Amino acid sequence: MADPRTIGTARLVVRRARARAGHLAALSATVAVTVATVLLILVVTGDAESLARAAAAAGTPEDEVAAAVAVGAASLASALPSLLVTVAVVAGAAVAQLGRLLAAAREHETDTARARGLSRGQALVLHAIEALSVGVTGAIAGAVAAAGLASAIGGTDAASAARSQAAVGALIALLLAVILVVALARRSNTRRRGARATTIAAVVLVAAAAALGLWQLGFARPGGFDPIVALTPTVVLLAAALAALAAFGVVARIAALPAARARGLETALGRRQIARRLPLSGVAVMLVALTVSQAILAGAFAGTWAAAATDSAALRVGADLRVDLAPQSASPADLAAATAVEGIDEGVGAVTDILEFGDDEVSLVALPAALGPEVMTDAGGAADPEALVRAVTGEDEDAGAGDVVRAAPVTLGEGATGLSVIVSTQWTGADVSGALQPLAILLDARGTPVAQPLSLTSIDGAQVGAEAGLPDGAAPWTLAALIVRVGPTPGVPAGTVTLDQVSAVGGEALDLAGSVVFERGDREQVVWLADGRERGPAAVPAEALRVAVSEAFGARFGVAVGDRLDYRVAGTGRRGEVLVTAVVEAIPGASRADAVFAVTEDLLVASLQRGTSFALPGSVWAAGRADSDAALSAAFDDRAVRVAAPGVADRMVGVLVPGWWVAAGGAALLALIATLAIIRSLALARGPELAVLRALGVTAGRQARLRAGELGAILGGSALLGVAAGTAVALVLAAPLVRATTPGILPVALSLQPTWLPLIGVVTVLVAGLALIVVGASLGVGRAARDALVGEEAR
Known part of the structure; x- marks a missing residue:
């Protein structure tokens, strides 16, 4: 006869879920935020081609636009994965930590269930069902949220684009569900030495990958898919976050050393608790530092891209x-x-x-x-x-x-309507004065040169007159040169042409002089030039x-x-x-x-x-x-x-700018959700401590202040380390990333120029959320401390 106390799989799943509804809600929210973030990134970057085509300058041939679109699409395909992978890394870390916290909270009930016959396979099935439920719930909520936000920002077309990417959201939710199953199934008796060795190896691998990526990024060129460009930002951000975590651990342990000899409770308790519970708070430190670093990189990329793309286009156009x-x-x-x-x-x-x-x-x-x-x-x-x-x-x-x-053109005057020239000629052979074709090189008020032919008006023996009206243009006109040509004749004899008179029609006579010698066969010579030197029979050096x-x-x-x-x-x-x-x-x-x-x-x-x-x-x-x-x-x-604006290919890559901000905003929400869950787990783990401190005379209000200071040091220090790490990442990565992803960037126009307003906005929201978490946790500690009793296990 079956044991009446036996619980079926469905009932067991439901009861387990009810018992840990808070943890599962946090996991579902994490999946939902991740799915919504990924879908919004795809929405804001999915309309790149139409935006780029609409920005093409007037008169640009269609084949040139199509070629630029192809280059921009290849560059975008190389750069876009970095945004998605970065969000996935933050989400994966958050889900893994929440899963470990959930597994730790269930440790006693898991041991009980195993003692009553629950096999590893059955436990894995329970974990898979639970993870799948979390994934489905989060995917649906995230898709709905993404469609709503897209509709509010971009209208019905954007909402339709978000819904069309539902398959991608489902894939992201499945990936996070797999991570959750692994985290839930992790054995609690894993050897610390092996885990520590694995962790050290992973950190070394990430650091080496970051160094390799930064080195190779300098050789990357836009216009085709490059895995280095796709992965380097994520790897470098992760390496910076790990460096921030390591720095936090070192500082925490150093600060805790003198606390052992300190008499003040505020000095000793907070520092020693931070140092002792680094394994639990470390993930929160890393997530906060990673999120702040990502926001700083987003601001650096956005500002640097906008300035470099615009300045490069301006340099090319002039x-x-x-x-x-x-x-x-x-x-x-x-x-x-x-x-x-x-x-x-x-x-x-x-x-x-x-x-x-x-x-x-x-x-x-x-x-x-x-x-x-x-x-x-x-x-x-x-x-x-x-x-x-x-x-x-x-x-x-x-x-x-x-x-x-030193050019010195002669002004014809405001009222000038034309130019009149009289020259005298002397030929050693046949007289070709009637074939002369004087030419005036004029400059209008905008400095535009015009070669204006003069028509012969008179031939009086050796003296030839020519005149022409001024062409259409901006007055006043200036005279830059006079050229004498010999038109079609059987031959050109040797001779001399001398300026007798140059005057502006409707103006005054110009004080110009010059003489030029025609060698036999010469067809044209400069008789006067605005270089401040008088021409004569002798050659004038250039x-x-x-x-x-x-x-x-x-x-x-x-x-x-x-x-x-x-x-x-x-x-x-x-x-x-x-x-x-x-x-x-x-x-x-x-x-x-x-x-x-x-x-x-x-x-x-x-x-x-x-x-x-x-x-x-x-x-x-x-x-x-x-x-x-x-x-x-x-x-x-x-x-x-x-x-002088970014071209078609550049504008396609430019959709990464809003994509980076969407990724930074989503990462901030993920960090807040994970931090809240970690702080709550930390509070549960330290529950007996409240009664002991109360018995020692520490009031509830004082305990709340102590906990607020402790959490403020953890989260505030994480944010500050994130700022330092993000600044370092921006300095070494932002400009090379812009050059590697955008086809039209010129090195001379590339310099780090962050966008501050959205950056400050994202960081302010994150810090405000962390502050609310600290305040809420301290209030909870105060309430719990007032009712805490010292139990037998704490004596």
Whole structure:
């Protein structure tokens, strides 16, 4: 006949659950928070492609957008697992500790059940049923919470996205259930020596993995899945939390040594209890330190990513907005059209070319001296446009730098409507005066060069007159050079062309003089140039162009301020010499890290000193609002507009920023739940102590204050150690992680720049929660101490 006291499996599970409802509720809450956190991370990062496509600058070809999306998706796939793994580690540690506490609380009933015939297999089945119940309850609650939060933040679409990730939530809940089963089934008689050896080995392994990850992270490149990028943040955070735990243990034991000889109860009891119960409070210390460290890393990553991505984009573009017109050039009319766009404050034409120094190619950027600083971006402090222009135009020159180009264009006057030129000619052979084609090189008020042909108006013997109206552009105009060409003729004899008179139509005569000798066969010569030197029969030596070079250029060629180098313009016959007047960190708008900067006027004059061709601006750089890109693109026949903002690929990786904050918030809740359960277990373990202290004359209020101080030291010290550990992690990991995950980051734009407001918010919530736990625990100690009696076992 069956024993009537026999309990079936279902009844046993129910009774066990009722007896430990608090522990199981904490476990279910832990699973729910974990599932909700993971689902919210997937929601905020799941819309990366649509967000990136919506942020693509106007006029960008679809194939370029698709290619950038592919790169960004690969980079995101490499970086996203670190968030999920970090949350899983925090949740796994919390579940494991709660499971061990539950197993410890059931130790006597487990021994009783085993004595009455409960086998290990049956016990494992009970643990599995209980863990599965916890997992299912937590998964459902977490999915509902995630859908509700997603709906409140992002609307019905976000809620649908959260529900579509239910399978991932179920997988996370199953993983935590397995961890719980292992924790519940752990034998209480495990040898301490073996456990200690295993723990030491695990710590050494984590530290080695963190060091390896940090080393390899420096070699990682975005654009493809990299397990180093996926795992290194979690491993480094875990190593930092273990280091904080070790430091806490050392400090606690050192502080407890003098407490043994101290007479004051407050001094001795708290310190010695902290040192004695490190195995129980250690998990709370590690979780709090890990959570604070993760929040600090989240703030460091968020701020560093935003600054680095924005500054890198600004360095590449050079201005707020940019339209590349190559192979055409930017005319004054183009600049007028650009500045007429609403939201555009100013615009200039920029020369962007490739120079050759020996066999090496570098990038050239040239802007007008007057408006260049107003348009060029400072890229968050990575560049100083005003200092850059001042360095290549200033009067303070190094010794031996007298033979440098100093452009001095002549103003035509506010009322000028055209330009009139009279030259006298003298030919040794056939008279080709009627074939002359004078050409004026003009600069409008924005510094945009224009080659304006002059039409012959008169031929009076050896004297030839020519005139032309000013093109469309911003007044006042300045004259940079006059070139005399000989049009189509059977041949060009030797001769001399001399300037007799140059005047602005509607203005005054200009005091210009110059003479040029045509050798037999010459077709064109510069008769006057705005370099402050008068041209005559004798050849005028060319001068050096003052330039600022990037640090990468200086390191590559081994040059410093005052050095001179010869260059060629790629794809042309133009040559020249540069004088390095400054070495700067970076040149905004350059296509390469090796770059030089000059002002347009000096570049124009330097070119015309050696020939009659020069570089016209091939880009329009504008200062203004980024949302003016569509109108600016329309003004240039739907050409692509480049904006000084993170690109498509970068923006896809940028969804990690809210993902990090979701992970940090979820980890904070997990730490609070686990800490609350640990504190309650600690209070139960120390229950008999209250009556003994009461019998010794320690009042309930004093015991409450002692416990509050003890718990405050544990949790406050954990938070402080977490701040120290998180700061160290941010210093060594944040910038390399941004570079390894974001395709468009330039090293010169990368520096640690934390985001403080959300960081302070997360840490404040965590600290406030810990403070409430301490207050609640101390009040509970006070209530229990008032009713505590010294039992037989405590005497």
